[in-house]
Amino acid sequence: MKIAAFLPELLRHLFKKPATVDYPFKKLEVPKDFRGTPYLNTEMCIVCRACERDCPAEAIEIASVNEAEKRFRMVIHNDRCVHCAQCVDSCPTTPKAMHMDRLFEIADDDRHKMKKDWIYVRAVLKPKAAAPAPQAAGPTA
Amino acid sequence: MAVVRTLLYLVVYPGLLFLFVYSTFCEWFDRKVYARLQNRMGPTHTGRFGLLQPIADFFKLMAKEDIVPEASDKRLFTVLPIIGLAVVSTAGLLLPVWNFDLANPGLTSFSGDIIVVLYLLSLPTLILFLAAWSSTNPFSTIGGARVLTMLFGYEVPLFLTILSPAILADSWRLAEIAAFYQAKPLLLLTNLLGFLVAVIAVQAKLERTPFDIPHAETEIVGGTFTEYSGKKLALFRLTFDIELVISSGLLATVFLGGFPGGAVVGFIHFVVKTLFVIFLLSLLRALTSRIRIDQVVSFAWKYLAPLAVLQLLVAILLKGLLS
């Protein structure tokens, strides 16, 4: 036990650069595999609905717009999204139709503005490139 | 003309306005040093280097809703912050930086003003206790009880250590004490022990870590200030800021040789010396963790009071040797 054990450490820090970052003005880099917001590559989506089924937050919604044209609409509710990237894991196609980007400053004052939607025609992949049928898709695909 | 001068003296310099500006600057300095000691930034964005942050905080609080609890003693509750501010600002007028003439004692510098300053610095503690008691909140009540318990711990060592240099200088007037030590700077070294004890006691008086027990937020929420909000809280915080300036000014007068060299140089002395004392106080704040109320009292009486008595003895013996 000694008096003022922290003194040398405190005085050393007096002349050091602060460890904190002046956040809104300076930003830190997020790592390469950061899980930001999900987005869809419409050219690859075969509408298997695996992402919709596995999404723990029920943030993905796929609805049919025009049955005849095989036209679908996917809505991602970023206000509900928990950024777990399970949709990317569940996506059976190669390359994947679901992706995560590195955006993290997505807060908004209106939850309706946080929706993202895509209207697209279902992709028909050649058997060679196509992954197994949606029902057989494992969670770790 | 005399009326205008007096008014300027009271309101502008060194009265309320100057004290307001300088005490907010001191709060900024304290916060910045504390943050840098902890490897943080401290205030950065309001004004240059965040200099205006304490002022912004003050005005923000002034604009907030002001709630007076139903069960409280409303008149006392409202009037106490104003009295507290008035008391410490009055103490500010007595520091021998401004408006004193060594040869002619006046209203702001007279024999015995050191006692008056100490008395005026003791009053905020009592006001704090009354404020806590009048707000009838269990947390405030505990905080108020702690304020008084702590008072019995640090007040005696503080008085003893501040008065012993005065005994050595054979004067009860701040300006004369300062002049005595300016003439014989080596004697200041004999008061070093007293200075350290006084810094710790002032830390306790200002209720800063490790003595922030009366308003320890993790234990009793806001403690004495739990029910205070808006303007009244802003005034209380300003009171504490000014008390910080006045106490460090008092320590600088008594232990660091005062502020020689007329109005301008003296003022520079004042700024440098008070900031030095405030730096020591911030360092102490960063260095320690909050102790318990029983530990405060036993620490004060086991260590601080004997050291203060020792300092007093040294002063008396030295005085005998010198004469």
Add this chain to the structure above:
Amino acid sequence: MSFQVPIGPQHPALKEPISLRMTVEGEVITDVDIRLGYNHRGLEKLAEEKNWIQNIYLVERICGICSHSHATCYVQGVEKLMELAPPRRGLYIRYLVSELERIHSHLLWLGVAGHEAGFDSFFMYTWRDREIVMDLLEMISGNRVHYAINTLGGVRRDLDEGQKAKILEGMVTLRKRSEYYFHIGANEPSFVGRIAGVGLLPKDKVVALCAVGPTARASGWARDVRKEDPYAVYGELDFEVATADTCDVLGRVVVRVKELLESYKLCEQMVRNLPAGDIAVKAPRKVKPGEVVSRYEAPRGENIHYIKANGTDKPERLKVRAPTLANYPATVEMLRKGFIADIPLIFAAIDPCICCAERAVTLVKAGSGEESVVRMSDLRRQAIARHQNAPVKRNAVWPL
């Protein structure tokens, strides 16, 4: 004079809502009453509505600090039910993350302990160092808090050589800094004076009140699931169970510090001995009927999940016993005869995670103090009755 001091549900020392009602005489506590239920979220019921995969992310959100421990505990149980054997590389990565999480949780706790004792410098330094491990976790898993690295049958992300090097580097820095700060922290008289001899919990009380985790180990009761019932990779690793026998808050600090150093060792071992191979196997969507109890040593103590499957793709029942819940009776014992000034320290010393422990609601009548557990059907009946009597709100607008 004796009066009641309410600590919580909203209080600066509590980061989550809980109500501690202290009866105090002066500064001394004579009686304590803990009231839970301010943060009940109905997670267990919700889990019955979600499939096995969705539930990983649900149980992860039981807690923010020990998110990985709940997810791992759940995944371990489900894998047992599915009779899956995850590949060894996957297991190593999973438990590497869990040790990193222990480091981050203990560093966080040390900072909080410093803050509760009013020692903000210590708090700032430990939290600054905690950023190192947070960055490592973000790099490995892609997120700082909810790592979501577990999946049924393994983990979701692999480690590459660069990441392994960064982890080892981080461990070296952390060990150096931790040892230095704990050395000077243990020598700061005002800090040690505050935590030594506070919140005494003798060993026999630990056993009687079923305390778990560092709280129990600080009283010399060496119980650690990793050692006693080694799950997955812990049988092959070299580590020691940290204990202290001072039975007070100081002992709990010491135990956590020792565990930190053990965790650095464990992380280095796991990174160095990382086996090659796959990181996951494929899991079926449905589970055969059965039930399982899964145990896991979370940073705060033993975490228990009970899972019952009925042959569908959803669990029939998921029961979570978080370590904090097991420590509440011991907390009451520790707080008695203490000082008001010690409440935050003692309460923080069990590292409470209040929303972890919120599992059921008891209704207490304010007047008589009579307690009753109300079933959902009763609640619904009461709600309907209340609704029928209430006047119709014509201008009500849905706020969203």
